Amino acid sequence: MSQRLDHFAIAPELFGPMLSQEDVLKTAGLEHSLVELVKLRASQINGCAFCIHMHTHDARAHGETEDRMHLLNAWRESSLYSPRERAALGWTEALTRLADTGAPDADYAAIAEEFTEREQIALSLLIAAINSWNRIAVGFRTPHPVASSS
Template identity: 55%
Template sequence: MPPRLDYYTASPEALRGMLLLEASLSSMSLEKPLLELVKVRASQLNHCAFCADMHSTDARLAGVAERHLHALAVWRESPFFSRRERAALAWTEAMTLLAQSHAPDEVYGELSAAFSEREQVDLTMAISAINCWNRLAVGFRKQPQA
């Protein structure tokens, strides 16, 4: 699919806001490998090839094992993920598929058992940001380099 437009040049002001949000997320309370897993999983759910490719690379650079990345799409069936990772991935799916999930109490219970209140907000902001990036990339057909 050919790209539709370059959203960075089409609206630098809008992208400046996104980049400021992204910069604030980098100093959050959460560990980088976990954040990258969350970004890859949300990108998979949103069918965002560009972001899935970019964040898979970033995850490897952050120390995420190849096995984790290969099993991410089937994390519920995989033994490779910690309780904290599972809670974050379940919350990622609930927030990304919000219209279907309605943020169930059971998923929130798992989240609150594994994350402090600050971490819960930081994680939710990170999930919100990657969902926004996914919508930009999918909507305007941004593609990873072949």
């Protein structure tokens, strides 16, 4: 796989609004561990190696366990996730696969039970944002960093 173009090098100013949104979302009241799980799960669904690499490293640096990251693809079958995380992951999958799911009432009911209305908006914006980042990285074939082998 070859990178098609370096979007940040060519048009960094076009990413200003997306980067600003990331800063706003950091202070929106969602816990960091939940944010990273959501970003990682959407990136898994979208097959974004760059984002999977970034968010596993960031989650690990903030104390996320290897088991929870490894089992994220099977979160519905694992007891490692809280009801709040499960609701967020279901909503992440529903919005990431919107054309297939139509954002089911059951998934919305789950987030409505676990999140305030403001948090529901923040979570939905977070999901929309990571899906945008995934589409840019996958579309331009942004390579993930590779550890040097010595």
